[in-house]
Amino acid sequence: MHRTMIAGGAAALLLALAMPAHSASHASTGIPVPPDKIVIEVATVNGSGCPEGTAQVAVAPDNTAFTVTYSDYLAQVGPNAAPTDFRKNCQLNLRVHVPSGFTYAIVQADYRGYAFLQPGASAMERASYYFQGMSQTTYKSHQFKGPFDDNWQVADRTEYADLVWAPCGEKRNFNINTELRVNAGTSDPLTQTSFMTMDSTDGNVNTVYHLAWQECPDQA
Numbered sequence: 001m002h003r004t005m006i007a008g009g010a011a012a013l014l015l016a017l018a019m020p021a022h023s024a025s026h027a028s029t030g031i032p033v034p035p036d037k038i039v040i041e042v043a044t045v046n047g048s049g050c051p052e053g054t055a056q057v058a059v060a061p062d063n064t065a066f067t068v069t070y071s072d073y074l075a076q077v078g079p080n081a082a083p084t085d086f087r088k089n090c091q092l093n094l095r096v097h098v099p100s101g102f103t104y105a106i107v108q109a110d111y112r113g114y115a116f117l118q119p120g121a122s123a124m125e126r127a128s129y130y131f132q133g134m135s136q137t138t139y140k141s142h143q144f145k146g147p148f149d150d151n152w153q154v155a156d157r158t159e160y161a162d163l164v165w166a167p168c169g170e171k172r173n174f175n176i177n178t179e180l181r182v183n184a185g186t187s188d189p190l191t192q193t194s195f196m197t198m199d200s201t202d203g204n205v206n207t208v209y210h211l212a213w214q215e216c217p218d219q220a
Contacts, residue, residue: 078193
């Protein structure tokens with residue numbers, strides 16, 4: 001289990017992973033990947049789905065992705081659930097320190113977890129992201145219907161022409177909003193439990209955000 005990786009609402013979690021001396025290229029787009037390290041600092045973490053100490057951020061060694069790991073992200077309905085447990089959310093506010101001369105965008109987000117839904121129950125996962133001072137992206141939602149008792153995985157991909165790039169030469173925090181909802185539907189919440197989680201028995205479920213890179217025109 002991951003413990004105390006984020007302390008309070010203004011944590012300072014710095015994760016810096018070195019790159020090889022030469023520059024790599026993004027496999028699918030041919031975009032150059034910056035040769036220097038990328039550093040992600042967690043400014044704030046808020047939400048019922050990510051209580052203190054239950055979310056962790058790490059950067060891939062090749063700078064093409066970063067991962068958010070949750071250990072207590074669970075929405076549920078049923079006899080042992082509180083009235084507010086049907087919905088859980090998490091907002092991460094990240095300071096992304098990008099190597100000089102580059103900007104980035106999120107090209108794909110992969111979410112996964114586990115769900116147990118009674119017949120007649122349903123669940124939803126949705127997410128969005130945006131840069132500070134810019135319009136929030138439209139939420140992308142995925143629906144699940146009971147009966148369901150399995151791992152789940154979804155991917156939100158943005159076409160290259162529609163990517164939203166961080167402004168060159170400016171420091172803008174990056175916000176990630178996620179949400180899980182469970183609806184009892186025609187099942188009986190007094191006797192039957194349904195739940196959805198971005199968690200697992202070992203406390204590690206990764207949400208991966210894939211990065212696209214672009215050289216800033218005035219610094220290329």
